Amino acid sequence: MSYKVKIEVLEKNESNLRIIVKDADVPLMNALRRIALAEVPSMAVDEVVMIENSSILQDEIVAHRLGLTPLKTDLETYNLPEDCDCQSEFGCPQCRVTLTLDAESKEGTRTVYSGELISENPEIVPISDKIPLLKLAKGQKVKLEAYARLGKGKNHAKWQPTVVCAYKYFPKIEVLSEKCENCTKCADICPKKVFIIKDEKVNVQNLLACNLCMDCVDACPTEPKGIKVEWEKNAFIMNIESAGGLPPERILQEATKILEKQLKEFEEQLKVE
Ligand SMILES: [Zn+2]
Secondary structure (H helix, E strand, O other): OOOOOEEEEEEEOOOEEEEEEEOOOHHHHHHHHHHHHHOOOEEEEEEEEEEEEOOOOOHHHHHHHHHOOOEOOOOOOOOOHHHOOOOOOOOOOOOOEEEEEEEEOOOOOEEEEHHHOEEOOOOOOEOOOOOEEEEEOOOOEEEEEEEEEEEOOOOOHHHOOEEEEEEEEEEEEEEOOOOOOOOOHHHHHOOOOOEEEEOOEEEEOOHHHOOOOOHHHHHOOOOOOOEEEEEEEEEEEEEEEEOOOOOHHHHHHHHHHHHHHHHHHHHHHHHHO
């Protein structure tokens, strides 16, 4: 059996990708979804050496916040620590990026933002300068070195490259004109505003918004129902929103590469056994 998957892009920008996938099936969609979430590497702070911290936050909390600050990711230049030739606990320039923070409040209380982190590689920086890290009162200081590494979401959520990675079945809605009494109760109850009333008749206006909740079918007072909601067995709407480190289409491309590699390894092992 061969897959002939067809993809149609609904929406694509820096952070979000929404596609229709046709002629695929649940195992394939779910494999890609799970790999995108848990196996595609991204960059995150993994270790912090605190040199000075007189803020009210404990060292661990500051380190945790740095870990959850999304960083731009470069999969070409950097290796996963476990795959790096150095095999060193501390890492080398191919598997580690050092960021430093030296912040102080000379007068009044102020917020320290992610933009104050100085990276040894100007390509590996927080995705925004405006992420609040901590607050300093007058006279307080924080000075630290943070080490960012590539990692996988299955080991810690800070390495998840996506904030949303989900798919749903492609909906199929039919208003059965011979049974529908045009009470418009289905249109009123729909939380996704899928329907529009035109000439006192219910029409489907925004099919892709449907999440198959079936509220419209339940609300229909006629028996048998005047509306039919189903889904296509082999068509899906997939939505990937990046955390900002990698473009969403790149995350999906990496997921397919990883799936291919895993299948190849499986095949090799089968031959050996
Ligand atoms: Zn290394």
